[in-house]
Amino acid sequence: xxxxxxxxxxxxxxxxxxxxxxxxxxxxxxxxxxxxxxxxxxxxxxxxxxxxxxxxxxxxxxxxxxxxxxxxxxxxxxxxxxxxxxxxxxxxxxxxxxxxxxxxxxxxxxxxxxxxxxxxxxxxxxxxxxxxxxxxxxxxxxxxxxxxxxxxxxxxxxxxxxxxxxxxxxxxxxxxxxxxxxxxxxxxxxxxxxxxxxxxxxxxxxxxxxxxxxxxxxxxxxxxxxxxxxxxxxxxxxxxxxxxxxxxxxxxxxxxxxxxxxxxxxxxxxxxxxxxxxxxxxxxxxxxxxxxxxxxxxxxxxxxxxxxxxxxxxxxxxxxxxxxxxxxxxxxxxxxxxxxxxxxxxxxxxxxxxxxxxxxxxxxxxxxxxxxxxxxxxxxxxxx
Numbered sequence: 216x217x218x219x220x221x222x223x224x225x226x227x228x229x230x231x232x233x234x235x236x237x238x239x240x241x242x243x244x245x246x247x248x249x250x251x252x253x254x255x256x257x258x259x260x261x262x263x264x265x266x267x268x269x270x271x272x273x274x275x276x277x278x279x280x281x282x283x284x285x286x287x288x289x290x291x292x293x294x295x296x297x298x299x300x301x302x303x304x305x306x307x308x309x310x311x312x313x314x315x316x317x318x319x320x321x322x323x324x325x326x327x328x329x330x331x332x333x334x335x336x337x338x339x340x341x342x343x344x345x346x347x348x349x350x351x352x353x354x355x356x357x358x359x360x361x362x363x364x365x366x367x368x369x370x371x372x373x374x375x376x377x378x379x380x381x382x383x384x385x386x387x388x389x390x391x392x393x394x395x396x397x398x399x400x401x402x403x404x405x406x407x408x409x410x411x412x413x414x415x416x417x418x419x420x421x422x423x424x425x426x427x428x429x430x431x432x433x434x435x436x437x438x439x440x441x442x443x444x445x446x447x448x449x450x451x452x453x454x455x456x457x458x459x460x461x462x463x464x465x466x467x468x469x470x471x472x473x474x475x476x477x478x479x480x481x482x483x484x485x486x487x488x489x490x491x492x493x494x495x496x497x498x499x500x501x502x503x504x505x506x507x508x509x510x511x512x513x514x515x516x517x518x519x520x521x522x523x524x525x526x527x528x529x530x531x532x533x534x535x536x537x538x539x540x541x542x543x544x545x546x547x548x549x550x551x552x553x554x555x556x557x558x559x560x561x562x563x564x565x566x567x568x569x570x571x572x573x574x575x576x577x578x579x580x581x582x583x584x585x586x587x588x589x590x591x592x593x594x595x596x597x598x599x
Contacts, residue, residue, distance in 0.1 A: 216254070216365075216463055217394070217403035218413055222354060222422045223455030229257060246369060246460055248391065254367070256458025258352060261426050262448040268430060271443035276436070278308040278316075282582035285546050290594035291586055293525065294382065294540030298323035302331060302374065303434060303441060306385060309586035310523065310544070312578045314491040316387040317523060319540075323379040329432040329443075330450055332371045336387035336436075339487065339494065340364040341467075341572055343527055343540060345381030349374060352453040353461045354419030361467040361527075361570075362417075363486070365392055367460055371433055371450045382540060384525050384572060390490025410471045410486075417464040422456075425449040467527075467570065472500035477508050481573065492520075495573040499529070501566050511561035514552030520575045521546050527570040533557050535597070543594070547579060555598060 226233040233241045242263045247255030291309065298321040299305035308318040316336075325347065346359040349366070350373045358364055366372060386392075398409035405412045427449040435442045465486070473483040484495035502510040511533050522545045526537050533553040534543070545551040553561075 221457040266447035277439035278583040290591040300324040310580035341384040343382040347376040415469040476505040529568040
């Protein structure tokens with residue numbers, strides 16, 4: 216996150232003596248990325264964050280690849296993913312490449328029996344249904360329908376849900392997830408033409424210092440394996456921290472669409488960037504206002520990227536018979552465009568209420584065995 220944040224109690228200088236009221240030192244931890252050159256935060260614990268009591272046998276959650284190479288338009292009914300009370304088991308990876316994974320989850324119970332840490336990837340969790348609290352050592356972030364949760368790698372967290380009907384879209388990125396460079400000036404401030412600004416982000420608040428010792432299970436994901444680690448100190452024993460490495464939330468409803476007289480290309484919808492991919496938000500907006508404008512997107516060829524579109528809500532004007540939670544995959548190398556009738560249907564329309572998340576990987580995705588359970592057969596023929 217480009218915005219510096221400070222919470223709780225910290226010393227005036229970095230790496231100096233900082234004592235607790237009982238005379239013991241606080242334990243400073245640098246949580247950093249890209250060696251010592253990327254975003255980082257300094258965190259101050261009551262106890263050492265290194266006290267491992269035991270570790271269990273790692274087990275695999277690596278997805279089984281069923282299609283290595285794909286050149287076919289496909290679609291999947293994401294709302295058919297079955298609910299599961301266990302957070303890790305609820306996560307279903309559908310698409311993978313060397314830069315990222317894309318999946319869905321339907322956790323029906325709060326993550327309270329253990330903590331989770333992704334040691335490999337930044338996570339983007341889009342909340343399609345549900346609400347609750349993201350709890351971390353940095354504080355708490357309330358979330359609700361339409362929120363993107365950005366959780367940097369290495370963050371120990373729990374998700375506390377208000378109910379059992381939860382639907383999540385999850386992207387794991389093996390590089391940092393950032394807002395687009397073109398929205399920020401050289402000082403990191405969001406520019407006037409950016410579709411969002413600093414006021415739109417929800418950053419951690421209500422720092423709660425938990426001074427407990429015992430057995431605290433943290434399930435750590437590393438290279439497709441889950442490593443169960445039992446620590447002797449509660450991971451949220453933090454009295455203060457500062458820096459630029461922390462989780463945050465951004466609501467898709469705070470994305471202010473950019474419009475024009477004629478149809479604008481998909482980059483105007485971009486919300487995040489990662490290593491070899493972008494994430495875009497399609498939100499309710501006014502249509503193009505040239506008198507002869509065609510609001511529906513023109514046919515286009517995906518030469519350099521796959522395109523995955525996750526349908527959230529509303530009537531997506533370029534597609535026929537699309538359901539909530541449905542995912543379409545249009546692979547690089549094939550042209551695609553509006554379904555039959557969509558272009559004529561769009562002419563003269565003044566606005567759209569569609570809501571969708573688009574993910575464009577610049578390297579082809581592989582398709583997993585789990586994805587095939589939800590596939591819409593013969594979607595590639597739907598333009599006839």
